[in-house]
Amino acid sequence: MVHRQLAPVVLIGDLVASRESPDRRRLHRVVEAALADTNARVSSVEPLEVTVGDEFQAVYPHLGAALEAALRTRLALQPETETRYGIGRGATTTLDEARGIKDGPGWWAARRAIVEVEEQAERGAMQHVHTAYRLAEGEPDPDGTALAVEAALQCQDHLVGSLSKRSARLLRGLLEGMTQRELAAAEGISPSAVSQRVRADGLAVIVRCHELLRSLP
Known part of the structure; x- marks a missing residue:
């Protein structure tokens, strides 16, 4: 059986209401620091960089x-600013290397x-959904993976968008591998209070969802 080489994956990010x-x-400095942190943690074909306006972009092998x-950058920028993300799988090319025209x-x-995410956000019931995944025309999806990923992203985004500032910080710590005891010390609260937030806010569910999604080819 011949296995088809998977196309790269493009990420376009945008700041919400940055004006x-x-x-x-x-x-701008906060955004650049967040992108640098994500670049240090996630391997890419082309690293995250700020482009025109309030956008940033990258290309990934998987x-x-x-x-x-997308998740790391969104969490790193909260509560300073909210962001939205469009992710697309398909062939890429560079038209102008000097000016970075892709x-x-x-x-596409x-x-x-990302346009569809912005349109969805105008509906109150979908306001926390900030990430969408689309395949380029002609890209195969025999198992319906794209739809499954979209469903998982909508659930994950809703949970993330509903978190308080403290719970968002706890989530970032969990993703970095911190223990609940370490998080409690950092926040100045008891380990039982951290445990309660992990359960009540679905932090463990978000972490598990993230672990599963990050393993996708």
């Missing part, structure tokens, strides 16, 4: 890496995904 920031210079990068089906799919 309302009272200090856009500071916000879907799991793109999904991990093209190809993978980019990611662009379509």
Whole structure:
């Protein structure tokens, strides 16, 4: 049996309502620091970098890496700013290396995904959904993986978007491998209080979902 080489995965990120920031210079520095941290933790074909406007982009060898990068970056930027993500699988090319002009089906799919996320956010019931995954036209999906990933992302995003600032910090710590006792010390609360938040806010569910998604080829 001949196995088809999987196409790379494009990620396009965008800051939500960034023009309302009272200090856009500071916000830009915060974004660059978050992207640098994600780049240090997630292997890429082309690392995350700020592009035009309030967007940033990257290319990953696997879907799991793109999904991990999206979640890590979103959490790193909260509560400073909220972000949305379009992820697309398909061929890519560079039209202008000097100016960083990208093209190809993978980019078009990611662009379509982020536009659809923005449109979804206008509906109150979907306001916490900030990530979407789309295949480029002609990309095979015999097992319906794209739909399953979309369903998982919507559930994960809703949980993440519903977290308090403290629970979001606890989630970041859990993703970094910190124990509940270490998190309790960092937050100045009891281990039992951390345990209660992990259960009540579904933090363990988010972590497990993340572990499963990041393993996707």
